[in-house]
Amino acid sequence: MKFIHVNNISYNYSQKQVLKKVTLTIDQGKVLSLLGPNGSGKTTLLKMIMGFYRPSTGQVILEGRSISDMTPRELARRIAYVPQVHRLAFSYRVMDVILMGRVSRKPFFFRYSSKDRAIAARALEQLSIVHLKDRPYTEISGGERQLTLIARAMAQGADTFVLDEPVNGLDYGNQIRLLKQIADLAEQGYTFIQTSHFPEHAIWISDRVVMLQDGQIIANGSTQDVINGPNLYRLYKTPIGIVEAKNGMRVCVPRLMRDRHHSSEKQEKNNAQYQAA
Numbered sequence: 001m002k003f004i005h006v007n008n009i010s011y012n013y014s015q016k017q018v019l020k021k022v023t024l025t026i027d028q029g030k031v032l033s034l035l036g037p038n039g040s041g042k043t044t045l046l047k048m049i050m051g052f053y054r055p056s057t058g059q060v061i062l063e064g065r066s067i068s069d070m071t072p073r074e075l076a077r078r079i080a081y082v083p084q085v086h087r088l089a090f091s092y093r094v095m096d097v098i099l100m101g102r103v104s105r106k107p108f109f110f111r112y113s114s115k116d117r118a119i120a121a122r123a124l125e126q127l128s129i130v131h132l133k134d135r136p137y138t139e140i141s142g143g144e145r146q147l148t149l150i151a152r153a154m155a156q157g158a159d160t161f162v163l164d165e166p167v168n169g170l171d172y173g174n175q176i177r178l179l180k181q182i183a184d185l186a187e188q189g190y191t192f193i194q195t196s197h198f199p200e201h202a203i204w205i206s207d208r209v210v211m212l213q214d215g216q217i218i219a220n221g222s223t224q225d226v227i228n229g230p231n232l233y234r235l236y237k238t239p240i241g242i243v244e245a246k247n248g249m250r251v252c253v254p255r256l257m258r259d260r261h262h263s264s265e266k267q268e269k270n271n272a273q274y275q276a277a
């Protein structure tokens with residue numbers, strides 16, 4: 001089911017055009033990964049989808065309605081932004097941070113209700129972090145913080161999560177566990193849009209991949225179709241092969257590293273092959 005439709009969006013920061021006629025759709029209950037080199041416009045595109053910035057041309061449509069016709073509160077009830085792991089200025093308990101997700105559902109003066117607390121408790125359970133609920137947010141690890149921020153987004157009641165490099169700064173184990181958590185939540189019907197600098201992470205959990213270069217989409221389709229050597233070369237300017245493990249899982253092999261291990265291979269030949277593609 002087509003859920004979010006990004007329709008022909010362009011955006012300029014003063015004179016500089018950073019998004020050029022970007023069109024894509026996001027299906028409900030799926031994971032979409034945005035890949036692209038530094039400065040290609042990934043974060044700017046996320047900000048458009050969140051309604052933080054208004055596009056110069058084009059529009060973002062959520063279930064048939066332009067998000068420019070929605071109030072920030074209305075939008076926050078559907079789409080939640082999960083920032084990169086950050087530090088809060090004050091040492092709130094994890095439970096309090098998650099309860100903050102309920103604010104968009106409250107009048108100006110409010111107290112948290114028992115329903116709010118039950119929703120926050122459920123989010124703690126869904127993210128398997130019940131044991132952290134009374135810990136100060138400032139004293140938990142980066143991975144635990146990222147899970148807390150996703151729990152806060154869930155407590156907001158949103159069904160779509162926009163994540164900017166969610167594994168940034170996490171150790172390898174926590175990266176894998178966080179991505180597994182995202183894949184599991186997508187199975188339950190939640191929708192995810194993430195930016196990533198790791199094509200393999202896109203292979204692991206994405207249904208769809210969009211490649212951005214200089215603010216333009218250069219590839220958009222199923223993960224299987226989009227993540228291939230020629231597209232990765234176009235994006236990152238370094239040759240990367242894709243090999244299939246025995247269990248069918250696809251793995252990225254940077255040729256520059258492979259050539260260190262097989263010095264008899266002709267590196268120029270590989271480069272020529274990818275440059276020609």
Ligand SMILES: Nc1ncnc2c1ncn2[C@@H]1O[C@H](COP(=O)(O)OP(=O)(O)OP(=O)(O)O)[C@@H](O)[C@H]1O
Nearest residue numbers: 013014016018036037038039040041042043044045
């Ligand atoms: N507030 C701003 N004012 C002016 N230019 C900006 C601003 N934010 C981003 N840019 C520029 O817009 C372009 C796209 O930036 P953006 O942050 O969207 O890229 P990105 O693909 O997310 O990059 P990265 O992978 O490095 O996080 C870059 O050239 C950047 O310098």
